[in-house]
Amino acid sequence: xxxxxxxxxxxxxxxxxxxxxxxxxxxxxxxxxxxxxxxxxxxxxxxxxxxxxxxxxxxxxxxxxxxxxxxxxxxxxxxxxxxxxxxxxxxxxxxxxxxxxxxxxxxxxxxxxxxxxxxxxxxxxxxxxxxxxxxxxxxxxxxxxxxxxxxxxxxxxxxxxxxxxxxxxxxxxxxxxxxxxxxxxxxxxxxxxxxxxxxxxxxxxxxxxxxxxxxxxxxxxxxxxxxxxxxxxxxxxxxxxxxxxxxxxxxxxxxxxxxxxxxxxxxxxxxxxxxxxxxxxxxxxxxxxxxxxxxxxxxxxxxxxxxxxxxxxxxxxxxxxxxxxxxxxxxxxxxxxxxxxxxxxxxxxxxxxxxxxxxxxxxxxxxxxxxxxxxxxxxxxxxxxxxxxxxxxxxxxxxxxxxxxxxxxxxxxxxxxxxxxxxxxxxxxxxxxxxxxxxxxxxxxxxxxxxxxxxxxxxxxxxxxxxxxxxxxxxxxxxxxxxxxxxxxxxxxxxxxxxxxxxxxxxxxxxxxxxxxxxxxxxxxxxxxxxxxxxxxxxxxxxxxxxxxxxxxxxxxxxxxxxxxxxxxxxxxxxxxxxxxxxxxxxxxxxxxxxxxxxxxxxxxxxxxxxxxx
Amino acid sequence: xxxxxxxxxxxxxxxxxxxxxxxxxxxxxxxxxxxxxxxxxxxxxxxxxxxxxxxxxxxxxxxxxxxxxxxxxxxxxxxxxxxxxxxxxxxxxxxxxxxxxxxxxxxxxxxxxxxxxxxxxxxxxxxxxxxxxxxxxxxxxxxxxxxxxxxxxxxxxxxxxxxxxxxxxxxxxxxxxxxxxxxxxxxxxxxxxxxxxxxxxxxxxxxxxxxxxxxxxxxxxxxxxxxxxxxxxxxxxxxxxxxxxxxxxxxxxxxxxxxxxxx
Ligand SMILES: Nc1ncnc2c1ncn2[C@@H]1O[C@H](COP(=O)(O)OP(=O)(O)OP(=O)(O)O)[C@@H](O)[C@H]1O
Ligand SMILES: [Mg+2]
Numbered sequence: 001x002x003x004x005x006x007x008x009x010x011x012x013x014x015x016x017x018x019x020x021x022x023x024x025x026x027x028x029x030x031x032x033x034x035x036x037x038x039x040x041x042x043x044x045x046x047x048x049x050x051x052x053x054x055x056x057x058x059x060x061x062x063x064x065x066x067x068x069x070x071x072x073x074x075x076x077x078x079x080x081x082x083x084x085x086x087x088x089x090x091x092x093x094x095x096x097x098x099x100x101x102x103x104x105x106x107x108x109x110x111x112x113x114x115x116x117x118x119x120x121x122x123x124x125x126x127x128x129x130x131x132x133x134x135x136x137x138x139x140x141x142x143x144x145x146x147x148x149x150x151x152x153x154x155x156x157x158x159x160x161x162x163x164x165x166x167x168x169x170x171x172x173x174x175x176x177x178x179x180x181x182x183x184x185x186x187x188x189x190x191x192x193x194x195x196x197x198x199x200x201x202x203x204x205x206x207x208x209x210x211x212x213x214x215x216x217x218x219x220x221x222x223x224x225x226x227x228x229x230x231x232x233x234x235x236x237x238x239x240x241x242x243x244x245x246x247x248x249x250x251x252x253x254x255x256x257x258x259x260x261x262x263x264x265x266x267x268x269x270x271x272x273x274x275x276x277x278x279x280x281x282x283x284x285x286x287x288x289x290x291x292x293x294x295x296x297x298x299x300x301x302x303x304x305x306x307x308x309x310x311x312x313x314x315x316x317x318x319x320x321x322x323x324x325x326x327x328x329x330x331x332x333x334x335x336x337x338x339x340x341x342x343x344x345x346x347x348x349x350x351x352x353x354x355x356x357x358x359x360x361x362x363x364x365x366x367x368x369x370x371x372x373x374x375x376x377x378x379x380x381x382x383x384x385x386x387x388x389x390x391x392x393x394x395x396x397x398x399x400x401x402x403x404x405x406x407x408x409x410x411x412x413x414x415x416x417x418x419x420x421x422x423x424x425x426x427x428x429x430x431x432x433x434x435x436x437x438x439x440x441x442x443x444x445x446x447x448x449x450x451x452x453x454x455x456x457x458x459x460x461x462x463x464x465x466x467x468x469x470x471x472x473x474x475x476x477x478x479x480x481x482x483x484x485x486x487x488x489x490x491x492x493x494x495x496x497x498x499x500x501x502x503x504x505x506x507x508x509x510x511x512x513x514x515x516x517x518x519x520x521x522x523x524x525x526x527x528x529x530x531x532x533x534x535x536x537x538x539x540x541x542x543x544x545x546x547x548x549x550x551x552x553x554x555x556x557x558x559x560x561x562x563x564x565x566x567x568x569x570x571x572x573x574x575x576x577x578x579x580x581x582x583x584x585x586x587x588x589x590x591x592x593x594x595x596x597x598x599x600x601x602x603x604x605x606x607x608x609x610x611x612x613x614x
Numbered sequence: 615x616x617x618x619x620x621x622x623x624x625x626x627x628x629x630x631x632x633x634x635x636x637x638x639x640x641x642x643x644x645x646x647x648x649x650x651x652x653x654x655x656x657x658x659x660x661x662x663x664x665x666x667x668x669x670x671x672x673x674x675x676x677x678x679x680x681x682x683x684x685x686x687x688x689x690x691x692x693x694x695x696x697x698x699x700x701x702x703x704x705x706x707x708x709x710x711x712x713x714x715x716x717x718x719x720x721x722x723x724x725x726x727x728x729x730x731x732x733x734x735x736x737x738x739x740x741x742x743x744x745x746x747x748x749x750x751x752x753x754x755x756x757x758x759x760x761x762x763x764x765x766x767x768x769x770x771x772x773x774x775x776x777x778x779x780x781x782x783x784x785x786x787x788x789x790x791x792x793x794x795x796x797x798x799x800x801x802x803x804x805x806x807x808x809x810x811x812x813x814x815x816x817x818x819x820x821x822x823x824x825x826x827x828x829x830x831x832x833x834x835x836x837x838x839x840x841x842x843x844x845x846x847x848x849x850x851x852x853x854x855x856x857x858x859x860x861x862x863x864x865x866x867x868x869x870x871x872x873x874x875x876x877x
Contacts, residue, residue: 033709151730155719158709159700212710213755 004238008369009341012132013124013244016191017230019135020200023142023184025223028205030146030177033157033218037206039076039178041198043185046072048194062134065189069182077175124191124234124244125341126360126367131190138187145180146219153177154215192245199249204229207256210263229255238338245335298455301340301347303358305577306434307377307443309587311351313469314447318458322347325358327579336364344368348454351447354378355387355431357575375450377443378429383436385502387428432574434587435594436503437477441470476588477507480595483609484508487602494598495538495566496547500574504594510602513541538564545601547572567604570597570613583612631658633779633810634679638688641671641678647686649674651833656812656826658694658778661805663821663840664814666830667853672814675830676781679812694810697777699768699785707757713767714752717743720774735774742770746800762793766800779810786815818849 004010031040047065054064146153152173181201188197204225205218212218233248240247297320302308308323315321322343325334344350345368352361354376365374433439448466452459484492492510494501505512537543546561546568561568572594578584583593592610599608632655639652649671656662666672677683679692697720717739718731725731743752746766751759756767765785772780782801786794798820801811805825813824821827822840829835829843829852836843836852 147730148728151719152722152727154711154715155722158706158711158716158719209708209710214712215710215715218710 004235007345009125009367012127013234014231016127016132016135017124017234018227019139020188020191021223021227021230022139024201025226026142026146026219027181027184028201029218029222030153031181031202032205032209037202040181040185040201043069043072043182044194044197062186066186069186073178073182077178123336125336126363134187138184141180141183145176149173196245196249199252203252203256207259210259241337241339243335243337299347301343301350303352303361306587307351307353309577310444311447314444314462314465315451316465318461325576327576341368345370347372349450350374352376355429357431377446378433381433381439382442383439385430387430430502432500433503435501436507437473441473444469476591481508486607492602493541493543494547495543513537513543535563538566544604570601572597633658633694635691639685639690640687641674641683642686649832653834654828654837658810659805659808660810660826661801661824662812662826662828663824664812664828665821665852671830673783676783679781694778695776696779697772697775699772699780699782711756713748713754713756714739716756716767717770717774720771723775739774742773745773746770762789762797765797782813784814
């Protein structure tokens with residue numbers, strides 16, 4: 001039950017949380033004593049625009065976060081001083097501004113990307129040396145300021161009016177405190193993320209506050225409590241396979257609840273009861289732990305559901321495949337779980353889909369201390385389309401382009417359709433390559449090669465399976481092409497709210513008329529202008545169906561359908577396969593389901609190809 | 615720290631032994647006067663009862679004396695280092711500090727920012743606690759003390775800060791008879807050791823035992839020796855009843871009956 005402690009990624013997470021315990025406990029105590037809890041939460045959230053900026057321009061995310069946090073702290077201090085408004089309302093005001101600014105930056109200026117998400121949510125399972133150094137720097141700062149200024153912060157928190165009489169009232173004291181809070185929050189971002197950072201800082205200190213009678217007790221006990229809750233939560237997340245940040249948050253919350261209950265029972269008996277409850281809880285959870293694994297098989301990790309399916313098709317019963325993403329989850333929201341990192345740590349091979357869909361794969365491999373070879377299936381594919389534009393004006397050009405030219409770009413077979421407009425910024429390759437069977441056939445060849453190298457004894461087994469899969473895939477490709485041809489070229493027009501179908505429409509000569517969400521990611525928000533343009537196009541081109549992507553809320557697509565009369569009854573699988581038992585549980589069935597949905601949509605429900613859509 | 619007099623500025627101190635001197639003073643918030651017509655001179659070492667109804671301006675006057683408010687009109691000279699003894703129900707009872715910790719806070723104003731209070735400061739604080747009769751409770755948690763004891767800890771903090779003038783805003787609220795008596799004795803002791811003490815209170819009877827009274831109700835109703843200044847019409851004007859206009863320069867007390875008829 002303690003094997004976790006021997007894993008490199010777990011050890012790094014543990015070191016990180018133990019170091020972070022120092023600034024979190026110390027500064028958390030001041031935050032609680034000075035009623036700055038809301039402020040520190042706001043600082044965490046307000047670092048968001050900084051993260052987006054750092055990611056977009058390309059400097060260190062920590063610097064971006066700290067810049068934004070520092071700016072936020074400064075602005076709050078300034079506004080709080082010049083007006084007599086309550087601190088919380090000022091904080092809320094600045095916070096809303098920062099968030100709005102971040103969202104605008106993310107959706108309109110830069111396309112939002114995966115690394116921003118990692119920082120919004122963070123993970124103790126992907127801690128690097130720089131994170132540990134940052135935590136150590138925050139620890140040094142927290143200790144230094146507490147030793148030097150603690151007495152004055154204490155006096156000022158005791159009663160502010162009188163404090164100004166006893167020389168503790170200088171505004172710079174508060175400024176230093178806010179700044180130290182900002183540094184601590186920034187240092188904690190990578191571990192628990194901007195949204196949970198308050199839990200790490202505020203909740204343990206607030207728990208101690210219920211019992212502490214002296215400031216020294218408060219400070220020391222808070223540091224210890226963060227250390228205990230943090231390492232317990234980390235270990236528990238490993239045992240239960242939940243995200244560590246959230247686990248620590250839950251454990252802290254429960255502890256606070258217990259403490260509150262116990263506090264009302266009386267001080268002394270309470271402490272014993274709390275300790276008992278904690279030990280009991282730990283015992284129960286430990287009892288549930290434990291796992292077994294199969295010895296001989298080749299251990300392989302696949303990042304996405306479709307890559308997992310390909311590897312299973314080729315590997316058969318000779319490989320044990322762990323797929324990290326779950327069906328119908330948005331890859332952009334992925335947060336690594338302990339089991340993922342552990343699977344990677346144990347793996348012989350890691351297959352990734354490539355592009356921004358699973359950018360995090362290389363980090364996990366590095367952090368897990370795994371020696372696994374990473375095979376990026378997107379490199380060397382026969383059909384490569386360029387990624388969509390990320391800038392707003394580019395979308396407008398694109399929409400104009402596709403509505404002007406009736407013979408649209410997707411009618412030209414396997415050429416690069418995005419090339420006419422894509423050159424200024426679009427150097428990214430569209431990562432949804434598996435929607436073209438030609439690419440899938442090439443990818444399975446690569447999987448075959450990699451598996452055979454890793455396990456030469458099974459090489460002929462893998463080759464046989466590859467050959468039969470490829471045959472099926474070719475047959476499927478023919479069937480789809482023949483079926484789609486039933487619809488006259490001028491009526492092969494679709495609208496989808498996700499840009500994932502470029503490869504499919506390109507392969508089968510279907511025109512994609514605009515998109516509801518004009519970006520590659522599902523996180524960008526469309527502007528009112530984009531929507532109006534789109535609805536205009538739908539009406540002009542007489543598009544009959546809109547296809548909401550299965551893993552994205554269809555609300556927006558439905559809104560457009562309502563305005564234009566086009567149907568939204570059919571859905572497409574875009575980023576992931578469907579769950580087990582659905583009509584998209586394998587790549588083959590997913591392709592059939594998508595074809596049927598497209599056909600039904602384009603023909604007003606008249607024609608399908610495989611009868612997979614009920 | 616703003617209202618500390620410059621120690622080199624002898625003229626202020628030599629003007630007499632006035633701890634506070636108010637001339638045509640008008641106080642208020644955001645340019646709106648709430649208290650006007652202040653005309654008084656408080657000699658050093660006196661006990662002054664500040665009377666007035668709710669909203670009469672007592673706390674406003676104290677805030678001005680602390681330098682938190684600048685007068686809208688007239689002048690308000692403060693020639694003493696001043697400390698406030700806030701109402702204890704406003705301080706934070708769950709704060710993790712001992713009585714000694716609170717008393718030590720008084721020393722911070724005289725220490726440079728990088729210095730932490732050391733043994734010398736703790737000794738001073740203990741001495742102050744002894745003066746207010748709390749030496750044996752120095753190690754208790756502040757929030758566990760009784761209201762009267764907390765009041766005295768705050769006085770000890772003012773003493774550690776070397777305050778020459780203490781402002782007590784309704785210090786008797788919520789005290790039992792014994793604590794009240796103790797606090798009254800302490801006020802007497804402070805005054806005889808040279809401290810000026812201003813006490814905002816609603817107890818007319820109590821105020822009449824001190825050296826001076828200041829009656830406020832949006833304007834200064836009267837000021838002076840309680841025997842003279844606490845007449846029935848003054849009390850009526852202070853606590854409702856008729857509104858008495860105070861004309862001209864009633865430097866040393868007013869003659870309320872006279873002015874009452876005058877109008
Ligand atoms: N911060 C403030 N901003 C604006 N007006 C204020 C402020 N504080 C007090 N006032 C107003 O000033 C007037 C005097 O208030 P003050 O608190 O000085 O009265 P008080 O004599 O201390 O009353 P109490 O006996 O209730 O403590 C009141 O009308 C009050 O509404
Ligand atoms: Mg008052």
